[in-house]
Structure formats: C-alpha cells, structure tokens
Amino acid sequence: MIHNSTPPGEDYLIRCPRLGHQIHFSYCRSENQGLPCSKILDCWFNHFLVEEYLRRELSAEEWAKAFERPAHPKMQSLLELIEQAKKNKKKEE
Numbered sequence: 001m002i003h004n005s006t007p008p009g010e011d012y013l014i015r016c017p018r019l020g021h022q023i024h025f026s027y028c029r030s031e032n033q034g035l036p037c038s039k040i041l042d043c044w045f046n047h048f049l050v051e052e053y054l055r056r057e058l059s060a061e062e063w064a065k066a067f068e069r070p071a072h073p074k075m076q077s078l079l080e081l082i083e084q085a086k087k088n089k090k091k092e093e
Helices: 025-030 040-044 050-057 060-068 074-092
Strands: 013-015 022-024
C-alpha cells in the first residue's frame, strides 16, 4: 500500500491516456485551466496518495469544478474547441 501523499518529482513520468505520451505530475495538476485534469485521480492513484494530496491543496470549490462536474461528451468538447478557435481567429484579424 502506498503511504506517501507527496507528488513525485519532475523526473518521474507516466503515460497519459489522453495525450498518449509521457508526462509529469505538475502538468496533470494544472492542465485544466489551472485545475487538475479530470483523470488525475485515475492516473496517479498507483503512484502516490493523489486524492489526499489534492484534497489538501484544493479549495472545496476547486475540487467541485475539477471532479464533480458531469463530463462533456467528446463530440461536445470538440465542438466547443472549434468554436473557441474560430473566436480567437476573428480576434486576431
């Protein structure tokens, strides 16, 4: 059983199922607009006590935003990203 609630250092990498390559914990910790990735608990639980660490580090509101919102279907997420890209392009022009 893992008893350590301190995240591993920057030299410790695991494979990200979403990105398909190796990443470190600090990326997962803030990739969601400053909040943790919604999959961080699933990906890191085997490496350290990630839930204990995040409950200590996040406010109740941040925890709710990161983990208690219903997940967007993949198609909806893609459409939102396309719309955001269109808006950014118009701003640049």
